[in-house]
Every structure is written in C-alpha cells, then in structure tokens.
Amino acid sequence: MRGSAVLAAAVTLIWVLVYLGTQIFADPALPMLPTLGLGLALTVGAVLGYPSALRGASGRRRQRPVSPREVEVSRGVRNLAAAGRSMPLRAGLTPEAARRTCELLRPMLSGDAVSITDREQILAYVGPGADHHREGAQMQTSAAPRTIAKGKTQVVRDRAGLGCRVPGCELISAVIVPLRVGARVIGTLGVYQAETEIPPRQLVEDMASMLSLHLELAELDREKQLATDARLNALRAQINPHFLFNILNTIASKARTRPDEARELLLRLSEFFRYAVRQEGHYAEFAQEYYFVRTYVSLEQARFGDRLKVRYDIDPQVLTTRVPVLMIQPLVENAVKHGIAGKAAGGTVHLRARVDPLARTTTIRVSDDGVGMAPEVLAEMADSTGELRGREAVQEDPSHAGVGLQNISERLSSLFGDRYELSISTPRSGGTVVELTIPLR
The missing domain is CATH 3.30.565.10 (Histidine kinase-like ATPase, C-terminal domain)
Structure with a gap:
C-alpha cells in the first residue's frame, strides 16, 4: 500500500501543477485539449518511469534467509542436467564407472561420503570411512542390505540405524536409495553424513532415478549388441x-x-x-x-x-x-x-x-x-x-x-x-x- 500511495500522490501533484500552470498562471489560459494532453503525457511518463514500489516491497517481504544447506541443494539441482550428460554409469555398473560416478556426485549431493554398491559388495566409496568401507568388500552397514531387501529408500538418522560393523565409524546419518533396472534392484546409491542432519533425500532419490535410467540404457545397449553379434554369427553360419x-x-x-x-x-x-x-x-x-x-x-x-x-x-x-x-x-x-x-x-x-x-x-x-x-x-x-x-x-x-x-x-x-x-x-x-x-x- 505504501508504494501505491506514493504513486497516487505523485499523479495528483502532476495534475495540480498542470492546472495551475495552464489555467491560473498562464495568460491567456491554454485551451482544454492541450491541457489534457500535457497532463496525460506527464502522468504516463511518471507511471512508466516510477520504480514499482509495490513489487519491490512485496518481493522483499517474501524473501527469507537461505541456509547453506539449501544453497548446496539448489546448486546440486542445477548440476543434475550436466551430470546426466557425463554420467560414467552409462557404460554399466562396473567398479571403475561407479568410482568416477561417486567422485562426480559427492560435491553435488551435500554428503560427506558417497557409495555405490551392487547387491553384494561395495563397488565404489568416496569420503571419510574409506579405510573400512573398501571397494570390492562386503557392505559394512546393515542399512544398505536392508535397502536392497526392501527395495525402498532408507533414511538413517543415527549410528544405530546405520549399523556399521566398525566401532567408531565417523558416519552418523545417511540416505540410501535402491538402483533399479526395470523392476529389479541391482544396487544402491548411498549418501552419508558425519553429523545428525540427514542428506537431502529428494535430491538423492532424483539422482538415483537418473542413475537407474542410465543403467537401463546400458543394459539395453548390451542386449542390442549381443543381438547384433548373434545375428552376425548366424549370418556367418x-x-x-x-x-x-x-x-x-x-x-x-x-x-x-x-x-x-x-x-x-x-x-x-x-x-x-x-x-x-x-x-x-x-x-x-x-x-x-x-x-x-x-x-x-x-x-x-x-x-x-x-x-x-x-x-x-x-x-x-x-x-x-x-x-x-x-x-x-x-x-x-x-x-x-x-x-x-x-x-x-x-x-x-x-x-x-x-x-x-x-x-x-x-x-x-x-x-x-x-x-x-x-x-x-x-x-x-x-x-x-x-x-x-x-x-x-x-x-x-x-x-x-x-x-x-x-x-x-x-x-x-x-x-x-x-x-x-x-x-x-x-x-x-x-x-x-x-x-x-x-x-x-
């Protein structure tokens, strides 16, 4: 309302000044048509040139402080498209591709550590705890196998829920999401924190969906290649x-x-x-x-x-x-x-x-x-x-x-x-x- 009142007062002042200048102080007084034209021109100029106090004030009222975590999440969302274009898992769920993917995702997903597993072992792990969450070894937490068994996202908020076998593990909270090819769960994407605040669940699930899509495409590529090879072998025969x-x-x-x-x-x-x-x-x-x-x-x-x-x-x-x-x-x-x-x-x-x-x-x-x-x-x-x-x-x-x-x-x-x-x-x-x-x- 404050911005609207200021603009209304300015328009009123313009018309008062136009009236005084053209009808009272002018000798002879200007005809009505030029007076109206001058007033309208000045009014339009004032409205167009006046910064919108209404929009500025309401926009400022809607703003609120943004937490560092929200900044990280926003940055991660913006990076999803770029990650999708360069995701190494497009070649399949291999240890090398999994490691490069973890290195790529760690700064995006606001996690202290990121891991990718298949159904039985850790394929890649980047972050604190790498001394016992070793690549090629069995999964050290109980949360990751639970994710595979249930086929649902597991949100862990404390060490007990995480269930790491190694006492004194730095990891406290986690979001672990299943990776799928069609209806089959073939592994997990886990984002871990060394604090009680959990990683951004929606962002981790979105990234897991993207990885699953890449894995499906990789499997289709393999099936297509196998079919093409089979047809070539059949043609040789x-x-x-x-x-x-x-x-x-x-x-x-x-x-x-x-x-x-x-x-x-x-x-x-x-x-x-x-x-x-x-x-x-x-x-x-x-x-x-x-x-x-x-x-x-x-x-x-x-x-x-x-x-x-x-x-x-x-x-x-x-x-x-x-x-x-x-x-x-x-x-x-x-x-x-x-x-x-x-x-x-x-x-x-x-x-x-x-x-x-x-x-x-x-x-x-x-x-x-x-x-x-x-x-x-x-x-x-x-x-x-x-x-x-x-x-x-x-x-x-x-x-x-x-x-x-x-x-x-x-x-x-x-x-x-x-x-x-x-x-x-x-x-x-x-x-x-x-x-x-x-x-x-």
Whole structure:
C-alpha cells in the first residue's frame, strides 16, 4: 500500500501543477485539449518511469534467509542436467564407472561420503570411512542390505540405524536409495553424513532415478549388441554347408583334370572363409566387402561355368565408405541361388553401388534376370512399400525367400534403427531386384 500511495500522490501533484500552470498562471489560459494532453503525457511518463514500489516491497517481504544447506541443494539441482550428460554409469555398473560416478556426485549431493554398491559388495566409496568401507568388500552397514531387501529408500538418522560393523565409524546419518533396472534392484546409491542432519533425500532419490535410467540404457545397449553379434554369427553360419559342399565337389572334380585350377580354387575358398570368420566389428570398408563378393563369385563361376555372369557397376566413391560386414555377399548369393541356379540357360547378376553425398546415403542394388519370385511369395515378404516384414513371411518358402534376408533386415534395424531401406521386387522383365539404402559412414 505504501508504494501505491506514493504513486497516487505523485499523479495528483502532476495534475495540480498542470492546472495551475495552464489555467491560473498562464495568460491567456491554454485551451482544454492541450491541457489534457500535457497532463496525460506527464502522468504516463511518471507511471512508466516510477520504480514499482509495490513489487519491490512485496518481493522483499517474501524473501527469507537461505541456509547453506539449501544453497548446496539448489546448486546440486542445477548440476543434475550436466551430470546426466557425463554420467560414467552409462557404460554399466562396473567398479571403475561407479568410482568416477561417486567422485562426480559427492560435491553435488551435500554428503560427506558417497557409495555405490551392487547387491553384494561395495563397488565404489568416496569420503571419510574409506579405510573400512573398501571397494570390492562386503557392505559394512546393515542399512544398505536392508535397502536392497526392501527395495525402498532408507533414511538413517543415527549410528544405530546405520549399523556399521566398525566401532567408531565417523558416519552418523545417511540416505540410501535402491538402483533399479526395470523392476529389479541391482544396487544402491548411498549418501552419508558425519553429523545428525540427514542428506537431502529428494535430491538423492532424483539422482538415483537418473542413475537407474542410465543403467537401463546400458543394459539395453548390451542386449542390442549381443543381438547384433548373434545375428552376425548366424549370418556367418549361413555361409551354408551346401555352398561349401558344392565348391568342394567342384574342386574334387577338377583335381585330376585341372590340378592348378583346383589349387587356385582352394586358395580362394580359404580366403573366403578367413574373411567371413575373422572379420572383427560390424563395419568394413566397401572395398573389402567388394573383394569378398568377387571371391565368392569366382568360386560360383567355377561351378556354374558360362551359365553365371556377373556385372559390376561400382561408383569409385563407394569404395572408401563403411558398410555392415557380410551384408553384400548374401544378397549376391541370394540372386545366384534363387535366380540363376533355377534357370536352365543361366543368367546375369548385376551389382550396382552408389553414394548420394547430398542425402548422405549409400545405395547397393543387386538384380538378376533369373526365374524371379512368385507374386504370392513377394506379397508375403513385402508390405505395400516393398520393405521386408516379419520372420514368418520370409521362412514360409525357404526355396524362394533367399539367404539371410530376414537376418540382414534385423541386423540393419539393430545398426541403423529406422534410418535404412531394404526392398525387394520383381520387375515385369523378370528376375528379382533387392535394393539397400543405408546412411553414409
């Protein structure tokens, strides 16, 4: 009210002065319109230029002293986002990651000591009491196992509740929160104090929730990696025995009549399997995959002779790009096995690869002029956009479904999410076309 009264008095004074200056002391007196305009201008200027005493006074009344603990909590809350971006536990619940996390969290959580455990032992401990709360040892307090057993936050306010096994332990109070992956409790985050005032519970629980989220993401990453590795191993296994037996039969048939050619085929076969088995990681340069494909084709041409022709149309820019390992050869093998092998006169397989620098994609196209694919099988394998669907559609007719197409689709999904396209079609001219578009690497 004090600020409003001052402002009202100022406005009244302005109008009194305007009236006296324009109507009493002026000779002749100013007309009414200029007088009103002058008064309004001065009033607006006073209101806009006058510091709001009302807001200032009420704002001061709402302020109260801020304790050092509240300052620490506020600082910790502001640091949560930064901590989330750099949290070492994103790599999983390991001793090294746990220790770096404790070192990062200790100044944020207003605790004298911070610990992270799994279900059985201390993974990391930073702060007073580190002489007996040792990393890799069993949990020394009874509160941490109780947190795991109950799956609920434990707030401890004295030494008896903390239950440290070592007499004279400096720690008195604590907030211990379970770490979860889904519904499973996999460990704890504990913040300890060497005084009776407990750490800020809400802040510790919020941080534990963030750590749990990071641990869930780490587990999903591991599961995704395992699934991708399994699919790659399955694809290696799908370099199937039939292909090996057929090539060995071809080599055996040439061993007597053409021993030099048989020896050369054996060398190529060893190179083929060495690359397939020993290639590490999930990506390789296109040039390596291209050489692998040509090795495979040379083995198949030894078996099919003039019935199999292969044409290559490779953009030189593609050679240095990185593509998923063992991704191109199965597409070519699919064309040979299910397109050309079933055609008495044989046929031609085309391998085309292009880079689109604007869209930042690599496109690989494998086509053949073989027997093609029955419309009903194609309809089962592809949806309205021509993209591959579920496993059951591909496996219903293995004689036409091709080698590892579903496996390839699942691997691509693991590696690229929805940032790839894999389509299969049968042109009117005959044969089958498989086209793959992946992000440029």
